[in-house]
Amino acid sequence: MILTVTPNPSLDRTYEVPSLDRGEVVRATGERMDPGGKGVNVSRAVAAAGVRTVAVLPLGGAPGALVAQLLDEQGIEVAPVPVTGQTRSNIAVAEPDGTLTKINAPGPELAEREQESLLATVGERSAGADWIACCGSLPRGLEPSWYAELVARAHAAGARIALDTSGPALLAALAERPDVVKPNAEELAEAVGRPLATVGDAVKAAEELRELGARAVLASLGADGQLLVDDAGAHFASAPVDAVRSNVGAGDSSLAGFLIAGGTGPAALASAVAHGAAAVQLPGSVMPSPSDLVPDAVTVTADVPLDRVLTEPAA
Numbered sequence: 001m002i003l004t005v006t007p008n009p010s011l012d013r014t015y016e017v018p019s020l021d022r023g024e025v026v027r028a029t030g031e032r033m034d035p036g037g038k039g040v041n042v043s044r045a046v047a048a049a050g051v052r053t054v055a056v057l058p059l060g061g062a063p064g065a066l067v068a069q070l071l072d073e074q075g076i077e078v079a080p081v082p083v084t085g086q087t088r089s090n091i092a093v094a095e096p097d098g099t100l101t102k103i104n105a106p107g108p109e110l111a112e113r114e115q116e117s118l119l120a121t122v123g124e125r126s127a128g129a130d131w132i133a134c135c136g137s138l139p140r141g142l143e144p145s146w147y148a149e150l151v152a153r154a155h156a157a158g159a160r161i162a163l164d165t166s167g168p169a170l171l172a173a174l175a176e177r178p179d180v181v182k183p184n185a186e187e188l189a190e191a192v193g194r195p196l197a198t199v200g201d202a203v204k205a206a207e208e209l210r211e212l213g214a215r216a217v218l219a220s221l222g223a224d225g226q227l228l229v230d231d232a233g234a235h236f237a238s239a240p241v242d243a244v245r246s247n248v249g250a251g252d253s254s255l256a257g258f259l260i261a262g263g264t265g266p267a268a269l270a271s272a273v274a275h276g277a278a279a280v281q282l283p284g285s286v287m288p289s290p291s292d293l294v295p296d297a298v299t300v301t302a303d304v305p306l307d308r309v310l311t312e313p314a315a
Ligand SMILES: Nc1ncnc2c1ncn2[C@@H]1O[C@H](COP(=O)(O)OP(=O)(O)OP(=O)(O)O)[C@@H](O)[C@H]1O
Pocket: 183, 184, 185, 219, 220, 221, 222, 223, 224, 225, 226, 239, 240, 241, 244, 247, 248, 249, 250, 251, 252, 253, 254, 272, 273, 274, 275, 276, 277, 280
């Protein structure tokens, strides 16, 4: 079973538009609504693979009820933590050339008793979890050390932790030795405080996160693929993609792929890339099903192309 924790979930609204013209009334040609937040997406992808998952998340107000309803319709077990504030709505605007503009709301502020209730719910639902995936930004009210506390508690209870967050929350949690962290290129650059121009720069940055405590680093590098740096060294994997429709949730899909394939080693890395490549070819944050995956298209190598310039260098 894979337990996911999403402290700041969202109702994700995606609008497909011919072009995004600032200051104009833009008529959408398509719209969709998905239950969102990084851990929620991991649960959706894990469930699509037929593996058991439980999603722990605070839910409040009408958007919260809608998130719960959408997850229920997808057959995903939710361990809700009722909160007074309203669950946020995040907007994605997708243009035909693959450009995606995202507006993420701050979300509700969690009161002290709601924060405690969130930690307690994770504790109650951790029994039997192979992995606990802790994902996304922290809502107002939670200290940057919140994930560190969660990792410490989960380790004490014998669970393995995958952490996908950024900034001070990521740095603070490293000392508690999460089993794997999944930064994207920008988050990795921010964590080490310097830009990343090549795959080699990303390897060095990942090694630095390991020195700070991460046991393994699964770095997603957008169109370039992914990197796994662990005790066995570095591996690089990529897969061709015909056309990118929406990259929202591609990283979450790839983390799910990594965990359902065991959460360690090159085979799990290959599964991560197969899931990421499939996700970007689906609309909104639709998570891939096994029939969307093309595992044979993934190449994995220990001969990491260190000099390869990143398609989107991270500042
Ligand atoms: N433009 C692209 N072309 C091909 N594959 C892509 C592209 N963008 C993403 N992917 C695949 O999806 C994976 C995850 O993407 P990315 O690095 O953008 O994650 P992310 O920023 O964490 O995403 P999110 O936060 O939206 O979930 C990549 O490692 C890659 O396998």
